[in-house]
Amino acid sequence: MLVLGIETSCDETAAAIVADDRTILADVVLSQLDDHRPYGGIVPEIAARSHLDHVDRLIGQAMARAGLTFDQLDAVAATGGPGLIGGVMVGVMAGKAIALAAGKPFLAVNHLEGHALTARLTHDVAFPYLLLLASGGHCQLLAVLGVGHYRRLGTTIDDAAGEAFDKVAKMVGLGYPGGPQVQEWAAKGDGDRFHLPRPMKGKPGCDFSFSGIKNAVRLLVESLEKPLFDQDKADVCAGFQKAAAESIADRTRRAIELMQAQWPQTSHLVVAGGVAANKALRASLEQLAGRAGMTFLAPPLNLCTDNAAMIAWAGLERFRLGQSDRLDFAPRPRWPLDPTAPKAKGAGIKA
Known part of the structure; x- marks a missing residue:
C-alpha cells in the first residue's frame, strides 16, 4: 500500500x-x-x-x-x-x-x-501511549488510544511552548526561529543565575501556562543593562529553558499518573512537535519516563x-481501516483531536 x-x-x-x-x-x-x-x-x-x-x-x-x-x-x-x-x-x-x-x-x-501517529511509523508503538505535543502553535498532553481515538489530558491555557521560545529569543535580541537560538545560547549560560517562575507546577490537572514565564523574562530583560552582554543573553536563555523544561516535566508527570491509573498497559511516553527537538526538554522527559517505568520515545528530528x-x-x-473523505471536504483552521475536551484558549494555531 x-x-x-x-x-x-x-x-x-x-x-x-x-x-x-x-x-x-x-x-x-x-x-x-x-x-x-x-x-x-x-x-x-x-x-x-x-x-x-x-x-x-x-x-x-x-x-x-x-x-x-x-x-x-x-x-x-x-x-x-x-x-x-x-x-x-x-x-x-x-x-x-x-x-x-x-x-x-x-x-x-x-x-x-x-x-x-509518527511514533507508529518510526517505532511501531502499540496503543495506548502518552503523547506530549509541543510546537509553535500547540502544547498538549494526549492519551493516544487508537487511530482517531484521543483523550486530551492537558493543554495550554494561554501560550504555546514554541511561541514562548520565539518571544524570549526576540526579547534578548536573537534570530528567528527562536527555539534553536535559545537552545544554543542556553548551552553557554547559567540556568541558576536568574530565578524564573514555573507556571502551574504542583497544581492539579495537566494544563500548561507559559504567559507568566514569558512576562517574567520581559521584566528581567528590561532590568538589565543595555545593550545586553552576551553572558546576560546566555543566562536568560538558560534560565528560561530550565524553567520551561521543569514546568513541562511537572505537567507530564501528572499525565503519566493519569495514564497509568486509567490505562495501566501504557508503556511509552512519546514527544513530538518542533519543541521536541530541544535537548534539555528531551533529557528531562527521558528521566521522568525512566522513573515511571516507561520508555521515552522521540521520533527523529526531521519527523518531529x-x-x-x-x-x-x-x-x-x-x-487501511476503510476510511476516506469526500472531495467536498472543507479545510479547517481548527480541528481538535478530542472534540469532547473543553475548548482551549491557546495561542497561535489553536485546536
Whole structure:
C-alpha cells in the first residue's frame, strides 16, 4: 500500500510517499524560514503564496524520487487542518485534484494526528501511549488510544511552548526561529543565575501556562543593562529553558499518573512537535519516563517538525481501516483531536 502525503499547514511545504511496511520512499520539505525571518514570525499571506508557488513541484519531486506514477498510488492524503487556512487550502486542493485525476481515494488528515501517529511509523508503538505535543502553535498532553481515538489530558491555557521560545529569543535580541537560538545560547549560560517562575507546577490537572514565564523574562530583560552582554543573553536563555523544561516535566508527570491509573498497559511516553527537538526538554522527559517505568520515545528530528511523511502515514493508518473523505471536504483552521475536551484558549494555531 502506497500513500502520497501533502503538508501545507504552516511554513513548510512538504510531500512524501510512505508504504505500509513503514518505508518512507520519498520525503521532500521546503522551509520558508528565509521568507518569514525579516518579519520575526510567520506571515500567513506569505506562507500561503509560497505553498501555492511550490507545492506542485515538490509533489513531482517526491513522486520522481519514489519512482512512481500517480496510478501506482493507493490513496492521497493532505493536511486538512488545523493550521493557517490559506496554506491548508492549497494542500487540500492539490490532494483533491490528484485524487480525482488518478481515481484514488482522498484522505483529509488532522495535522495533530500526523504528529500523534509518527511514533507508529518510526517505532511501531502499540496503543495506548502518552503523547506530549509541543510546537509553535500547540502544547498538549494526549492519551493516544487508537487511530482517531484521543483523550486530551492537558493543554495550554494561554501560550504555546514554541511561541514562548520565539518571544524570549526576540526579547534578548536573537534570530528567528527562536527555539534553536535559545537552545544554543542556553548551552553557554547559567540556568541558576536568574530565578524564573514555573507556571502551574504542583497544581492539579495537566494544563500548561507559559504567559507568566514569558512576562517574567520581559521584566528581567528590561532590568538589565543595555545593550545586553552576551553572558546576560546566555543566562536568560538558560534560565528560561530550565524553567520551561521543569514546568513541562511537572505537567507530564501528572499525565503519566493519569495514564497509568486509567490505562495501566501504557508503556511509552512519546514527544513530538518542533519543541521536541530541544535537548534539555528531551533529557528531562527521558528521566521522568525512566522513573515511571516507561520508555521515552522521540521520533527523529526531521519527523518531529512539520513534514509530509507523518501525513502520509496517518492517512495510510486511516485508509487501511476503510476510511476516506469526500472531495467536498472543507479545510479547517481548527480541528481538535478530542472534540469532547473543553475548548482551549491557546495561542497561535489553536485546536
